[in-house]
Amino acid sequence: MGWVVSIDSAKCTGDGNCKDACPADVYEIKNKIAVAVNVAECLGCESCVEACEVGAIKVTEE
Numbered sequence: 001m002g003w004v005v006s007i008d009s010a011k012c013t014g015d016g017n018c019k020d021a022c023p024a025d026v027y028e029i030k031n032k033i034a035v036a037v038n039v040a041e042c043l044g045c046e047s048c049v050e051a052c053e054v055g056a057i058k059v060t061e062e
Helices: 017-021 047-051
Strands: 003-007 027-030 033-036 057-061
Touching: 003 033, 017 027, 017 047, 047 057
Parallel strands: none
Antiparallel strands: 003 057, 027 033
16 A cells, blocks of 8 residues: 655645655655655655645545
8 A cells, every 4th residue: 555645836835834744754845846755655644735734735545
């Protein structure tokens, strides 16, 4: 079982809330946009989804 992390770059503000909330260090901020760089480490906890104030992140089961 794995997870798919989708980021709507048109909505993302690059504030880093997802990066700060993620216990698995899945995210980096590049060019003021969140990028999921370690998706294999995703726990599926959706802390990032809750932390994203603009609703730019979705985490779904593979």
